Amino acid sequence: MQTVVDGAKTPEEWCAMLRQQGAHVSARTLRAKARETGQYLSLGRAMLLNPKHLAVLLQPEADAVPLEEGGHD
Template identity: 45%
Template sequence: MSKIFDLGRTPEEWSAKLRPRGVELSPRTLRSKARTHGQYFAIGRAIFITPDQMDEILLREADLISQADRARRPSQRPSA
């Protein structure tokens, strides 16, 4: 069988798997983020996300958050 089917999980499965770890991520939100970052496989209307793709989604989201944090912080310039 295909590795995508062996390793890939639906957004609902990922959401359920993350919940015991204290991560509340709805399937709808995960589906949206997967589409935004192009990290999913679609077969018909079904979406599958592999562990590697999930890692990439999380890394890209963390990068977006850190960029937003840097933009919000006032610049720290040395005083003259």
């Protein structure tokens, strides 16, 4: 039986995994975006993100403006 906490990790754990794949994101940034979008679980002061939360948090932001070089501002 799967629960919402299956695969859930702290923002620090997710950041460590992302760093291994070449993506450098701080836990503070991940926490802020999770709070801003409501994509997290909490128990007391502990924050957990499951894989579905992370997928939403890593989606490109709709208001990002493409730069001439092909990146985003």
